[in-house]
Each structure stands twice: as structure tokens, then as C-alpha cells.
Amino acid sequence: MMLHSQTRDARVARSSLAKQGGVATLRAAVTERLSRALSPSMLLLVARFGIAATFFLSGRTKVTGLLTIKPSTYALFSSEYALPLIPPELAAHLATYAEHLCPILLVLGLFTRSAALVLLGMTAVIEIFVYPDAWPTHLTWAGLLLPLIAHGAGKWSFDHLLGRSRTAD
Structure with a gap:
């Protein structure tokens, strides 16, 4: 047994x-x-579209029509956002136009590193001067922007087609 x-x-x-x-x-x-x-180019594409949507939708809240800045946007930049060193009217224009142009460039994969760097700079300004307690959100944005700055847009981009990028895959 x-x-x-x-x-x-x-x-x-x-x-x-x-x-x-x-x-x-x-x-x-x-x-x-x-x-x-999930090649590096696919991951970069997802990062490009994800962060582009975030900033573009934010930009759309600041305008009426195509790009007419709302009076409430000027009011926000004068009171709640109140950045040092930059007049509120100028800050409203710069932020609004950057939140429209840079996401479009990211979706196209054109001047990707520059567009991502501009948005990372905006993220830093927002974190330091406007909403310092929102660091988890801003860290998430930075997590999507930093690979784009480091690696570019990937193969599925105009940067790649124009020979402006060096890709890993």
C-alpha cells in the first residue's frame, strides 16, 4: 500500500x-x-493623446467660439491664479493659446519635445503658484510629458516622418 x-x-x-x-x-x-x-511608439502615442486631451479640454473651458477668451478667464487669472511677474491678461492669453496649440502638436506628433516641454513648464507653474496641493495630478501630467521630452513622439508621428526624431523601436 x-x-x-x-x-x-x-x-x-x-x-x-x-x-x-x-x-x-x-x-x-x-x-x-x-x-x-505595446511597443515604445504605442506607449508614446497613448501618452501624447492622453495628455493632449487633458490640456485641450482645459483650454476649451477658457474660450467661447473658436478662440475668443471669456471674461471669466480674465477674472480667474486676475484673482484665483494671480501669477507673479506676469500680468493676468498676458497669462490668460499665453495659457489659453498654449492649451490649444500644444495638444494639437502632440496629437500630430509634430515638434513633440517642444510642445511637451511647454506643457511641463505650465504644469510646474500651476503646481508652484496656483494649486500646490494638487501635486498628485501634476505628477501624473509630468509622468506623461517626461517620456515625450526624453524620447520624442515615436514612429507614429510627423516628427518621425520628417526625420526629426530618434526612436527606440
Whole structure:
């Protein structure tokens, strides 16, 4: 009886090891497919579109029509935002136009590093002077902008088509 029990235990152990090996093989295959599907260019594209949407929608709240700045925007820049060193009217224009132009450039993948750098600068100004307690949001924005500054737009961009980018994949 002892021999039968040991044989059965050995079979169960081998079966368990085979299953673990199968799981490891499956995990490796899935990881490999995901790595190919989520190329650096795909990740940069997602970052470009994600951060572009955030800033573009913010810019749209500041205007009526195409690009007519709302009186409430001037009021916000005069009171709540109140940046040092820059007159509120100028700050309202710069922020509003940057929040429209830079996201469009990011979506196109054109002048990507410059557009991302401008938006990162805006993020720093907002964090330091306007909403310092909103650092988790601003850190998220920076997390999307920094790879674009470091790596450019990736292969799926006008920068790449025009030979302006150096890509990893």
C-alpha cells in the first residue's frame, strides 16, 4: 500500500510541476505578445493623446467660439491664479493659446519635445503658484510629458516622418 501511495504522490507532484511549467510558458507567451503589441511608439502615442486631451479640454473651458477668451478667464487669472511677474491678461492669453496649440502638436506628433516641454513648464507653474496641493495630478501630467521630452513622439508621428526624431523601436 505504501508503494502505491508513493507512486500516486509522485504522479501528483509531476503533474503539479507540469502545470506550473505550462503556466510559466503561457505567462511568457502572453508577456512576449504584450511586449510586441505595446511597443515604445504605442506607449508614446497613448501618452501624447492622453495628455493632449487633458490640456485641450482645459483650454476649451477658457474660450467661447473658436478662440475668443471669456471674461471669466480674465477674472480667474486676475484673482484665483494671480501669477507673479506676469500680468493676468498676458497669462490668460499665453495659457489659453498654449492649451490649444500644444495638444494639437502632440496629437500630430509634430515638434513633440517642444510642445511637451511647454506643457511641463505650465504644469510646474500651476503646481508652484496656483494649486500646490494638487501635486498628485501634476505628477501624473509630468509622468506623461517626461517620456515625450526624453524620447520624442515615436514612429507614429510627423516628427518621425520628417526625420526629426530618434526612436527606440
